[in-house]
Amino acid sequence: MKRRLLIASPALMATALAWPRQGHAEIDTARAAAFVRDAGNELVAAINDQRSDVAARREKVAAVLRRAVDIEGTGRFILGRYVRQASPAELAEYNRLFDDIIVRNLSARFGEYRGVRFSLGRSQQRTEEDVLVNTIIERPNQPAFSLDWRVAEVGGQPRVVDVIAEGTSLRLTTRSEYSAVIQRNGGRVAALLDAMRNQIAQLAARETRG
Numbered sequence: 001m002k003r004r005l006l007i008a009s010p011a012l013m014a015t016a017l018a019w020p021r022q023g024h025a026e027i028d029t030a031r032a033a034a035f036v037r038d039a040g041n042e043l044v045a046a047i048n049d050q051r052s053d054v055a056a057r058r059e060k061v062a063a064v065l066r067r068a069v070d071i072e073g074t075g076r077f078i079l080g081r082y083v084r085q086a087s088p089a090e091l092a093e094y095n096r097l098f099d100d101i102i103v104r105n106l107s108a109r110f111g112e113y114r115g116v117r118f119s120l121g122r123s124q125q126r127t128e129e130d131v132l133v134n135t136i137i138e139r140p141n142q143p144a145f146s147l148d149w150r151v152a153e154v155g156g157q158p159r160v161v162d163v164i165a166e167g168t169s170l171r172l173t174t175r176s177e178y179s180a181v182i183q184r185n186g187g188r189v190a191a192l193l194d195a196m197r198n199q200i201a202q203l204a205a206r207e208t209r210g
Contacts, residue, residue: 027158029123032131032151035158039068040118040135047106047113054207058107065106070159071099078175079189082182086189094189097196104203115140126150130161 046060065071075098076083086094106113121134130152138144150162163170178192185191 026128027131027151027153029125029131029133032158033120033123033133035068035151036133036135036149036160037120039064039160043106044116044118047110047116050114054107054110057110058103058207061106062103065102066099068160069102070154070161071095071102073154074161074171075099078171078178080175080179082179082187082189082192085187090189090193093193094196097193097200100200101196101203104200104207108203108206110207113139121146129153132164 042064043061046057046064049057049060052060072095075095078098079086079094083091117138119136119138121136123131123133126132130150133149133151135147135149136144137147145165148164149160150164151158152161153159154161181192181195182189
């Protein structure tokens with residue numbers, strides 16, 4: 001759990017995430033690429049804004065991520081069958097914690113991402129309902145790395161629905177890790193919530209140090 005509850009790799013520039021569901025509208029490559037470009041530019045501007053303190057930059061990043069990522073749908077997918085086992089109070093707390101983890105996984109790494117740049121690579125239609133948009137992320141004095149963003153229409157708007165890093169789907173990895181925590185603790189969703197709170201505390205401490 002400490003290893004990476006959600007986006008503990010640099011790929012959390014946003015987040016890890018849900019499969020397109022039946023009923024999503026068709027989206028083309030140009031619309032998906034433009035969406036990733038615009039959201040990415042907003043994130044980069046917020047991260048590189050040295051005039052604002054960490055808390056202000058975190059809020060800017062949070063606003064972009066909440067527009068760009070289907071956070072609620074993603075969280076429910078990752079929780080999987082345990083959605084039905086969670087009480088309404090547990091599910092509400094899970095959604096709150098999941099949102100906070102997505103944001104803090106990036107804000108805790110502001111120092112690492114100072115001076116970050118990105119460029120668009122190839123976009124390809126995966127199905128009628130989703131497009132894979134490649135990006136190249138560059139940081140000063142660090143090797144560039146590639147991220148693929150899977151974009152679909154959710155509620156009439158483009159949303160990131162998965163992030164692929166080094167061939168690995170982050171939403172699938174996270175679902176497996178969350179499930180393992182619950183299973184190790186007798187099927188209790190409360191145990192996952194405790195682990196998520198611990199991760200948030202660790203990220204908050206790292207953010208303060210940075």
